Structures are given as C-alpha cells and as structure tokens.
Amino acid sequence: MGCRNVKRPSPHAAHQRRPIKNLFLQMHDVPCSPNHSSSSSEGFFFRNPNRSIEQGTGQGRIVAGEEEREREREQRGRRRDKMILAVLFSNSDGNILIERFHGVPAEERLHWRSFLVKLGADNLKGAKNEELLVASHKSVSIVYTMIGDVCLYIVGKDEYDELALAEVIFAITSAVKDVCGKPPTERLFLDKYGRICLCLDEIVWKGLLENTEKDRVRRLIRLKPPEALVLLLDVGPSMHGVLQEVENICSTLLVYNRSDEIGVVLFGTKETSNELAKELGGYKHVVVARDIKVVDEETTNALQNLPRGTSPVTDAQHPLRDPPQGTKKDQVDTIADQMKRHEIKMDCIIFRESGVRHNAVMDENDQLLYHFRERSVTKVVHVDSPTSLLGALRTRNVLPVTVFRGDLEVWVYKKTSEEKFPTLKKYSDKAPASDKFASHEVKVDYEYKSVLEPDTVVPPDQRIKGYLYGPQVVPISSAEWEAVKFKPEKGVKLLGFTDRSSISRHYFMKDVFSFVPEPGNTKAVAAVSALARAMSEMNKVAILRCVWRQGQGNVALGVLTPNISSAKNVLDSFYFNILPFAEDIREFQFRSFSSLPSSSQPTKEQQEAADNLVKMLDLAPPGREEILKPDFTPNPMYLDLKSKQPDANVPPLDKCLKKITEPDPDVIDYQAPLIKKLGNVFELKENPKKKKARTQDRLTYTGADDQAKLLEEPSAEKVGVSEALYPPKKKAGEIGDHNPVQDFEAMLTQRSSSTWVQTAIEEMQKYITALIQDSCDRDNHQKALECLVALRKACIIEQEPNEYNGFVTKLCQKFRPAGDKIFLQLLSSKNASLISKEEAPDSDVTEEMARNFCLKPEPSSQ
Structure with a gap:
C-alpha cells in the first residue's frame, strides 16, 4: 500500500507528533484480523512531501526551510569585504537581462553596467561558446563568457580571484544549461527567467558562493516540495516467494524518487524494533528498518536485502483489539478524515495467490479497504502473480501539465505520452584527469564558406536559407517566413455533432487528450457531465477545432468522445482524438481471392490454418483468462542500472521482465499443434533477398x-x-567520349551552384553538335542519338523544356539543308521529338505540334 501526502503539519506544534504516529498504527489495525489467512498479505506506503515535519522517532527533526538556510549563511563568519561584487547577464546588444550587485553602492552600479557591456562588446564578438575571458579593473577581477546568445559577467575581489570566479561561472553556466536544456537563445533565456533567477540565488547569495553541485541546486529550486514516502512491507512467510520482486520495485522507487524522503517499516520479522513497542508495549515483529530521510546508500542496502520473516502479520499470539468506541467502519471514517486533513494518500497492493479460498475475515478486510477507496484516500489493487505485482505499482510519478486552458471551463491534459529513449552524447577525454571542472562535452561548431571563395567564412548575418525550385535556388529570409506564417488564434471551437459510427477507429492519429472539468468548479462539473451523458445516450460524438497555444502553427481537428465514469469519486470527462485530413488518407484496395485463378486460391485446410493463427494471437481467448492485462503488466522502456563498480557486468534480465518480453512458454505449448499444422499445409519456399x-x-x-x-x-x-575504385582522371564538368551519358548525369547531380544545370545542358548540346559534325560515314549518329535522349529526359526533370525544343529546332534547321536525312529519320524513330506541354507544363509546344514536327523525313522528289 502507498500513502501520499502533499502537505505536512507544522513542525512548531509539538502536539501534532503523536497523532501522526497513531494514525500510522490505526491504519494498520483496521484491515487486519487475528484470523487473517497467511496466503494474503497487505501493507502500506505513506507519502508526505513537506520536509519540515518532525520525525516521530525522537531523533530530531528535518528542517530545510528558509530559516535554517539563513542561519547557516549567517554562521559562516566570512568577511564581507571578500565577496562577489556583481553577476550580470546581457544579450548581444548590451541590454541587461539579470543583474545582482553585492556591496556595490547604487551610484557606482551604472558605471559597472556600462563598463561590463563595453568590455563584452570589444572582446566577446567572435569568441567561442563558454570560452572564459579574464580582465581586471580597479583591483577587482572579472571573468566573462558567452553561453548561447547570452553574455555572462562575474566581478569579484580578494579571495574571489580569477580561479575562484571560474568555479562560480562554471556552476552558473551548468545551471542555466540544465534549466534551458541547451545553451540558451535570448528568447529561451527569458522564457526560463524565473527558474534561472532561483538557480542564481542558490549559487550566489549575498556575495558568497553557496552551492556548486548541480543536483543540489536543482533540488533546492523545486517549486513542488519533495514527498515523504513510507514503505510498509510484509516480509512474513506468505511473501517469501515474491520478496525478490518487492526488492526490485523498491529499488526502482529510489531511482525515480531519489530526492524524496523515504522510510522503511517491515512487518512479520522475527525481531522487534520500533518506538511504540518500547513506549507502549505490544507491536511485536515490527521493525523500523530506516527512519524518514533523504534517499542514501543506507536506504538502498535496506531494500536490497529484505529479511525473510518467520511470523505472519497477524500472529494469533498478539491479537488486535476492537476499538473501544464505535465499529471498525467508524474508525475507518475517522482515519480517512485525518488523511484528508493532512492530504495523505495510500496505495494498497494485496498479493493473493490464485486458488486461495476467501473466508469471512478476508472479505471483511477487503470491504474496509474499499471503504477507504470510496473516501478518495486509498487505491486498492489485487494481484496474484509476481509479474502483475511489478505492474500494479507505478514507480514513476509524472506531474500532469495542462495542454490548454481557455474561456471554456475545461482543462485539457495528455492522456498518454510516449517515453523517449535517452540519447547518448559524445564524450571527450581530452581534458586532464586533474581538472575537476571539465564537462567532457564534445561541442560542434559549423562554418559556412562560399563556393566562389572557399577560404572565406560567411558570417551569420550574411547567410540566408535557400530552397531548390527546379534548377534554381530561391532564398527566403526568416522575416519573409514570419510574414506568411499561419498564426491561428488560441481556442477550442465546436464544429458540430455526428454519429459515433461515422468515425472509424483506425482514423485516430497521434496522442489522446483528456478534457476534464475545471477543478473546484461545480458548475463546470455539472455541465461536462450533462453534455457527456447526453452524447452517450444519443450515441453522438463532437467534432472540434483546437489550437492549444497562441501562435501555434498547426490546427488540431479531431473527435470528442464522452467518457462516462462508473466510479462515484471519478468525474465524467471526454477523450479527444486527432482526425486526419483528406490528404493524409491513402486508400489501398486489395484484390480478393475470388479474382485469382483456382490454382492460386487457398485450400480449405490452408484457410482454416490461417484462421486458427489469427485466433491464437488473441490475448483474451474465450474460456481463458486474459494474458498480459494492461493494468497489471509493467511496460519497461529501459532499465536504469546503478553500480558502485564501473567495470561490473550488466546483470541478467529479471525473470518477470523476461516473461513479458519473450513468448509465454505455456501459450506456445498450448498452441503448438496449430503452429505445426500451419507449417504442414503451406509449402515454404526461400525468398531470395533482392x-x-x-x-x-x-x-x-x-x-x-x-x-x-x-x-x-x-x-x-x-x-x-571499377569506376568507383578507379575513377577516371578528368576535370569536373567535362563530358568525355568514353561514357558521355553518365558524365552528363554526374554533372547534373553535383549542383555546386544554381547555374550548374544550365552549364551541363549547354555542354551536352555542344557535344551532340560536335558528334554530328565530325561524323564520318554517319558512325557517330547512334551515340549522338543516345545523348539527345538523355538530354530530353534531363530537360523534362529539370523543367527546362524550352532549352531542348530550341536546340532540336536548330539541329533540324542546320542539318536538313545538308542532306543528312538518316539522322533525322533516327531522331523521329526514337521519339526524340519536341517536349510537349503534356510532358512539361512550362513548354510552349502542344502535343499536336510535337507530333507534326518537321523532323519527319520529306518525300524524295524524282
């Protein structure tokens, strides 16, 4: 079971320590009974995110609020004349983005702003990203650099010399990149302005360097307080078979909740070690394995080596007493009210092996837990196998973020989100081993050079994107793109309603979104529920046009489907699926077997074997239990493995994870006859690889x-x-006699400039003309015709039909008076006539003109 808490009680009220402890015990008392079956085990997880709560173990309290931080800073006792004087961020134009002055009089700050901006303008232009530059001014040291499009200046004196300021600037740049995800542009920097300010104040406070560790800074600036999680685990005899899976789940919890505070309590142990047993007596076989504190190595060791207990959770020697007042159900109500008051939530996972007979005590426990669930403080899940145990507990909690909030009183969330694999970055080992500030990052800088001047680097302000349009390159600036960019207004519009049957399931695209009523708005809840239930009764769906953000470039057009809740504490909502446009649909018509000859049609045995194959792939066959239920099957994307020894081998895959990633042997054995029959009725032939x-x-x-x-x-x-291994040694752009067609095609594919296609066409025209002129006894006519056919194809592809038509017209005019009728006859027979408008829209020649072209041989006159 798990219990989440969003807000802890105040640490200053001493009387609040005992109710929290009693709440802990009462929650364990309620669902248990002296006659509890040993084949069923239950436990709790508590989550409490406020770190300022006092621990109930008498070992002091954990305080990480602003008051303690102030006391720690004041106790440092450093001299205030040895400090960081200024930290400034500016853009490339010298405009200040963030500034922090410490111990600098107000009348001197304007001077420092002007001086630092001028210093950066003189020296940072052309500097590499994060390259440190050092200067001195009036006995103070200055270190400055560029990070993305932002300039960073740090001024210090005395003990904050160049080396110390380099450490400070490294911590700040690392934090900024961590917040922005990359070296920031000015716009990205301003978007992350708030978090960057929080990071800066945690690194440098009142002129002193406070924190340099990126993980600690990230933990301190979190707007959401960390959770306190208490793992209550049953390690009695009934759980011995699944304790290995329990250890795996708890280890994964540590990976995804490493900044939270976690405590571990074990039930069913042989020993007894807890404060209540010492103070009040009783509570045997309960061990507090770890008090509530931030995850560390001790927590990992405690969860990786769980003891195998010898006593059931409810040993008959220590029966639990009935409450002195009221019934157990009344006690559940009291506990649930206290949990709501302190915003505690509980996840209860009950492992009950299949085949176990239910008795009255087990049913009573289930009813009490269900009563907790109805009060919206508990999630109850029953599992019966180690695999379902892994899938029942969500080890990673992702905070949902609204995709849309507008005039309509609904909030839109992503229902599911694809998990991306972590990207592997390049690692550099060029830095000295003694350099503790080395980031080992590989940075790539691109330089653009002109084709006409290969040694000249083109600066960014002289570069512009170009797009191929036929043989031409059309330049389009970012300002022109911005001017013609589609900018719809943010909002959700209801276009109409239609029958549910008119929207096919396979039309759904991309992610699924969930429309829920605005939290706390009872009128919105009633309106959404009324609309959803009316649409469900009439079997209707709605068509919506959605623009999630202002300035979004694309519009989402989709279907809104009602989702009627069957639980009392879950509100009605809608699901939104994006639909395709007409251009996104490709209809493929497959031929029917009836259109094939009888020799190619499947036999009755083959058709039956194929049908059985499809039925075999069903995970929920009739008469059998569903396999791999989504709610109880873990969906691991990758394993996050940690090791103290860098050279340690990767451990083998866990058997439970192997079971869901490999075919189930029981299913394969059950379907083995069908698989064998499928191979017998079809003749298998080797398909050669093309x-x-x-x-x-x-x-x-x-x-x-x-x-x-x-x-x-x-x-x-x-x-x-052979040509690839031993390329011919000739100049680029030259058409040789060995293979002129391939040389011409190679010239077309080079495209080293916008005029290269025109150059290739002109060279081919010259070559064809020379072949015909230098032909002796018409021996070059065939080669010239092949070149002309290649030129015709190229002009059609490159949208230059007029170049070809003009050239062929000149050939006709030139060689007809010379009496070279054989070449003209070959030209007509090989369909090398003019390019018509049907073949190329830019052509001025109609199809009839091309067909009646004068290249046809004239009748000889006698």
Whole structure:
C-alpha cells in the first residue's frame, strides 16, 4: 500500500507528533484480523512531501526551510569585504537581462553596467561558446563568457580571484544549461527567467558562493516540495516467494524518487524494533528498518536485502483489539478524515495467490479497504502473480501539465505520452584527469564558406536559407517566413455533432487528450457531465477545432468522445482524438481471392490454418483468462542500472521482465499443434533477398527499365565497381567520349551552384553538335542519338523544356539543308521529338505540334 501526502503539519506544534504516529498504527489495525489467512498479505506506503515535519522517532527533526538556510549563511563568519561584487547577464546588444550587485553602492552600479557591456562588446564578438575571458579593473577581477546568445559577467575581489570566479561561472553556466536544456537563445533565456533567477540565488547569495553541485541546486529550486514516502512491507512467510520482486520495485522507487524522503517499516520479522513497542508495549515483529530521510546508500542496502520473516502479520499470539468506541467502519471514517486533513494518500497492493479460498475475515478486510477507496484516500489493487505485482505499482510519478486552458471551463491534459529513449552524447577525454571542472562535452561548431571563395567564412548575418525550385535556388529570409506564417488564434471551437459510427477507429492519429472539468468548479462539473451523458445516450460524438497555444502553427481537428465514469469519486470527462485530413488518407484496395485463378486460391485446410493463427494471437481467448492485462503488466522502456563498480557486468534480465518480453512458454505449448499444422499445409519456399538499389542509382536520369537492366547485368555492375575504385582522371564538368551519358548525369547531380544545370545542358548540346559534325560515314549518329535522349529526359526533370525544343529546332534547321536525312529519320524513330506541354507544363509546344514536327523525313522528289 502507498500513502501520499502533499502537505505536512507544522513542525512548531509539538502536539501534532503523536497523532501522526497513531494514525500510522490505526491504519494498520483496521484491515487486519487475528484470523487473517497467511496466503494474503497487505501493507502500506505513506507519502508526505513537506520536509519540515518532525520525525516521530525522537531523533530530531528535518528542517530545510528558509530559516535554517539563513542561519547557516549567517554562521559562516566570512568577511564581507571578500565577496562577489556583481553577476550580470546581457544579450548581444548590451541590454541587461539579470543583474545582482553585492556591496556595490547604487551610484557606482551604472558605471559597472556600462563598463561590463563595453568590455563584452570589444572582446566577446567572435569568441567561442563558454570560452572564459579574464580582465581586471580597479583591483577587482572579472571573468566573462558567452553561453548561447547570452553574455555572462562575474566581478569579484580578494579571495574571489580569477580561479575562484571560474568555479562560480562554471556552476552558473551548468545551471542555466540544465534549466534551458541547451545553451540558451535570448528568447529561451527569458522564457526560463524565473527558474534561472532561483538557480542564481542558490549559487550566489549575498556575495558568497553557496552551492556548486548541480543536483543540489536543482533540488533546492523545486517549486513542488519533495514527498515523504513510507514503505510498509510484509516480509512474513506468505511473501517469501515474491520478496525478490518487492526488492526490485523498491529499488526502482529510489531511482525515480531519489530526492524524496523515504522510510522503511517491515512487518512479520522475527525481531522487534520500533518506538511504540518500547513506549507502549505490544507491536511485536515490527521493525523500523530506516527512519524518514533523504534517499542514501543506507536506504538502498535496506531494500536490497529484505529479511525473510518467520511470523505472519497477524500472529494469533498478539491479537488486535476492537476499538473501544464505535465499529471498525467508524474508525475507518475517522482515519480517512485525518488523511484528508493532512492530504495523505495510500496505495494498497494485496498479493493473493490464485486458488486461495476467501473466508469471512478476508472479505471483511477487503470491504474496509474499499471503504477507504470510496473516501478518495486509498487505491486498492489485487494481484496474484509476481509479474502483475511489478505492474500494479507505478514507480514513476509524472506531474500532469495542462495542454490548454481557455474561456471554456475545461482543462485539457495528455492522456498518454510516449517515453523517449535517452540519447547518448559524445564524450571527450581530452581534458586532464586533474581538472575537476571539465564537462567532457564534445561541442560542434559549423562554418559556412562560399563556393566562389572557399577560404572565406560567411558570417551569420550574411547567410540566408535557400530552397531548390527546379534548377534554381530561391532564398527566403526568416522575416519573409514570419510574414506568411499561419498564426491561428488560441481556442477550442465546436464544429458540430455526428454519429459515433461515422468515425472509424483506425482514423485516430497521434496522442489522446483528456478534457476534464475545471477543478473546484461545480458548475463546470455539472455541465461536462450533462453534455457527456447526453452524447452517450444519443450515441453522438463532437467534432472540434483546437489550437492549444497562441501562435501555434498547426490546427488540431479531431473527435470528442464522452467518457462516462462508473466510479462515484471519478468525474465524467471526454477523450479527444486527432482526425486526419483528406490528404493524409491513402486508400489501398486489395484484390480478393475470388479474382485469382483456382490454382492460386487457398485450400480449405490452408484457410482454416490461417484462421486458427489469427485466433491464437488473441490475448483474451474465450474460456481463458486474459494474458498480459494492461493494468497489471509493467511496460519497461529501459532499465536504469546503478553500480558502485564501473567495470561490473550488466546483470541478467529479471525473470518477470523476461516473461513479458519473450513468448509465454505455456501459450506456445498450448498452441503448438496449430503452429505445426500451419507449417504442414503451406509449402515454404526461400525468398531470395533482392539487391537494394543505392540512393545514387535511384537519383540517376535513366528510366526504371534501364536501371533494372543495369543492376541485373554483371558487366554493368563490374564497370560500376571499377569506376568507383578507379575513377577516371578528368576535370569536373567535362563530358568525355568514353561514357558521355553518365558524365552528363554526374554533372547534373553535383549542383555546386544554381547555374550548374544550365552549364551541363549547354555542354551536352555542344557535344551532340560536335558528334554530328565530325561524323564520318554517319558512325557517330547512334551515340549522338543516345545523348539527345538523355538530354530530353534531363530537360523534362529539370523543367527546362524550352532549352531542348530550341536546340532540336536548330539541329533540324542546320542539318536538313545538308542532306543528312538518316539522322533525322533516327531522331523521329526514337521519339526524340519536341517536349510537349503534356510532358512539361512550362513548354510552349502542344502535343499536336510535337507530333507534326518537321523532323519527319520529306518525300524524295524524282
């Protein structure tokens, strides 16, 4: 069981210590009984997030509030004349973003602002990111740098010299990057302004360096207080079979709640060690394994080696007494009221093996726990296997964030979110081993150089993005993009209602969103419930147009489906699924078996075997229990393994996790006859692996038939390999006599400038003209025709039909008077006529004009 608390009682009220302790004990008393079956085990988890509560063990109290922090700072006793004088953030234009002055008179601050901004303008231009620069002014030291688009200046004196300020600036830059996720732009810096200010005040306070550890700073600036979690674990004989899984769950809890405070209490142990047993007597076989405090190595050791107890939770030698007043149900109400008052929540996981017979005591315990659940303070889950035990407890709590809040009195959340794998970053070992401030990050800087001047670096203010449009490169600036950018207004619009049957399930796209009424607004709760129930009764769904944020570039169009709650303490809500537009749908029509010849149709045995295969894949077959229930199956994305020894081997996969990632042997054995029959009724043939065409081959200007033929011919493949190994030594842009078509295609694919396509076309035109002119006995006509066909294809692809049409027209005019009718006849027979408007929209030639082109041979006159 688990119990969460959002707010702790005040540490200054001494009388509040005992009620918390009594609450702890009463919650264990209620669901238990002297006759409790040994095959069923129950326990509690408490969560309490406020760190200023006093512990009930008499070992002092944990205080981490602002008062103690002030006392610690005042007790340092440092001399105030040895301090950090100023910390300033500015943008590249010299505008101050954040400033902190310590011990600097107000009349001198303007001077320091002007001086530091001028210092950065003179020296930071062209400096690398996070490169430290040092200066001195009037006996003080200055260290400054660039982090992203933001300038950072730190001024100190005396003991805060250059080395000490370098430590300070490293801590600040690390915190800023941690908050922003990357070196910040000015806009990102301003978006994270509040958290950056909190980090800065935790690192530097009243001119002194306070914290340099990034994890500690992150923990101190959390707006949400840490939780206090108490693990109440039954280690009695009935739990011995699943204690290994319990240890795994608790270890995972430590990974995801390492900043919280955790306590561990064990029930059913042979020993007894708790404060109540010493003070009041009783409470045997209960051990407080760890008091409530922040997770450390002691907590890990306590949870990785749980003792195997010898006494059941409810030993008959120590029966629990009935309450002196009222019934057990009344006591549950009293405890639930106290839990609500202190905002405590409890997660109760009951492990009860399958086949165990229920008795009256077990049923009574279940009813009392269900009564806790109805009071909205407890979550009760029954499990019957180690695998379901892993899936029943959510080890990681993700704080939900609203996607949308607007004029409508509803809040929108993401129902599910995809978990991304952690990215592996490059690691640099160039830093000295003695450098404790080395980040070992690999930073990549890009330089852009001009094609015309390869040695000249183009600065950012002279660069602009260009986009290919045919053979041309069209430049578009960011200002032009911003001017034409679609900027819809934030809001949710109801477009109408439709029948539920008109929206197919396979149309749903992307993530699912949940529309819930505004918390605390009873009118919104009633309105959402009324609308949801009316839509459910009429079997209707709503079509919505949603823009979650102001300035969002895309619009979400989707269907709103009512979600009627069956629980008393859960409100009605809606689910929102994004629908595709018409352009997003591709309808594929598959041929029916009836259209195939009888020889290709499956036999009756084959059809039956295929049907049985589909039924075999059902996780909830008729007459059998569902396999891998989503509510009780862990969905691990990755294992977070920690080791004290860096060279330690990775441990083997846990058997419970292996069970959900590998096929279940019981299911395979049960379906083995069907699998064997499937292999017998179908003739299996080896499917040869086809050669994968390279991207370069797919981008060539040969047709599909020519490309397939080229890949099938061994000689062509050998020629390609030899040319790749021993490329011909000729200048780029030159068309040679050995293989002019491939040289022309290579020129087209280079695209080193916007005029390169035009250059390649002109070179090919010159080459074709030279072939025809220098032809002896028309021996070059065939090669010239191949080049002309390649030129025609290229002009169609590159949208340059007029270049080809003009060139062919000139050839016709030039060689017709010369009497070279054979070449004109070949030109007509190979369909190398003009490019019509049907083939290229930019062409001025109609299809009829291309068909009646004058390249047709004229009849000879006798």
